Amino acid sequence: xxxxxxxxxxxxxxxxxxxxxxxxxxxxxxxxxxxxxxxxxxxxxxxxxxxxxxxxxxxxxxxxxxxxxxxxxxxxxxxxxxxxxxxxxxxxxxxxxxxxxxxxxxxxxxxxxxxxxxxxx
Amino acid sequence: xxxxxxxxxxxxxxxxxxxxxxxxxxxxxxxxxxxxxxxxxxxxxxxxxxxxxxxxxxxxxxxxxxxxxxxxxxxxxxxxxxxxxxxxxxxxxxxxxxxxxxxxxxxxxxx
Numbered sequence: 001x002x003x004x005x006x007x008x009x010x011x012x013x014x015x016x017x018x019x020x021x022x023x024x025x026x027x028x029x030x031x032x033x034x035x036x037x038x039x040x041x042x043x044x045x046x047x048x049x050x051x052x053x054x055x056x057x058x059x060x061x062x063x064x065x066x067x068x069x070x071x072x073x074x075x076x077x078x079x080x081x082x083x084x085x086x087x088x089x090x091x092x093x094x095x096x097x098x099x100x101x102x103x104x105x106x107x108x109x110x111x112x113x114x115x116x117x118x119x120x121x
Numbered sequence: 122x123x124x125x126x127x128x129x130x131x132x133x134x135x136x137x138x139x140x141x142x143x144x145x146x147x148x149x150x151x152x153x154x155x156x157x158x159x160x161x162x163x164x165x166x167x168x169x170x171x172x173x174x175x176x177x178x179x180x181x182x183x184x185x186x187x188x189x190x191x192x193x194x195x196x197x198x199x200x201x202x203x204x205x206x207x208x209x210x211x212x213x214x215x216x217x218x219x220x221x222x223x224x225x226x227x228x229x230x231x232x
Contacts, residue, residue: 037220046225047159047167047210060220096166105155106214106221107172114166 002026004097004112008082012119018084022097022112029078030055035100036080037108038071042093052100053080087119124149124222125211132230133201141227143194143211149222151192155214158187158196161226162207171196198229206231 008020022036029036037052051061053071061069070083084091097112126144133139143150150156158171169178171187174194184199194213198205211224 047212047223049221049223052220062220101172104176104178105153105157105173107155107157107169107178108159108167108212108221109169109172109178111166111168 002099002110004099004110006095006097006112006115008115008117010116010118012087012117014088014119014121016087016119018082018087018091018117018119020082020095020097020115020117022080022082024078024080028075029073029080030075033101033103035102036071036073037098037100038080038082039096039098039108039111040091040093041096041114042090045093050082050084050095089119092117092119124215125213125224127209127211127224127227129225130228130230132232133198134232135201135203137201138197138199139201139229140195140197141209141211141229143196143213143224145192145194145213145222147192149192149213149215150189150194152216153214154189156187156189156194157212158185159210159212160205160207161210167210201231203231205229 003025005023035054038050053059068085072081094114096114098108099110101109131139156174159167161167174189208226210226215222
């Protein structure tokens with residue numbers, strides 16, 4: 001059974017770079033028919049997609065974050081990475097690594113447990 | 122401000138039904154049959170319960186059903202059970218670079 005596990009620094013100072021890694025276990029990240037995404041949930045708010053990446057490396061980012069976000073895939077380690085530069089308090093929240101199922105209308109069919117990131121001075 | 126509009130709360134007694142609405146536009150819900158719904162128990166990973174408007178992933182009870190009309194979608198939970206108490210989010214593909222838009226979530230309370 002495919003599982004996703006987020007990891008990375010949980011506390012950042014403003015202006016630092018938020019860096020998270022998603023490790024995929026139970027199957028290859030290169031399986032056909034899927035792409036990979038980060039979804040975040042600011043404290044007390046709803047879900048917001050950060051961006052997604054195809055196995056080819058093609059990326060799409062939330063327009064509101066586009067200038068600060070980089071997603072990448074490391075096929076050899078079965079991982080996906082997120083970097084969000086110039087972090088502010090508004091980036092505080094839970095970050096989820098998610099599989100996008102292209103056979104299911106791009107539904108987010110597998111989620112990691114999420115990791116809490118706090119940006120505070 | 123979320124792109125899709127959901128009521129903040131809904132409630133029902135055990136055994137009753139509750140329906141959650143999700144309003145969008147012709148650029149998202151109205152333009153694609155790619156509406157999905159997620160159940161989120163706080164502290165846990167969200168769970169996909171409906172995709173492509175009406176379809177249920179394997180293992181999701183038939184008590185959960187989805188529908189769409191025009192620019193709006195809805196989720197109905199029939200035969201409410203205590204474990205259905207959670208936050209529910211709707212989402213829609215919005216085309217091209219916008220990928221996905223979400224509602225702000227609806228807290229369902231089982232009375």
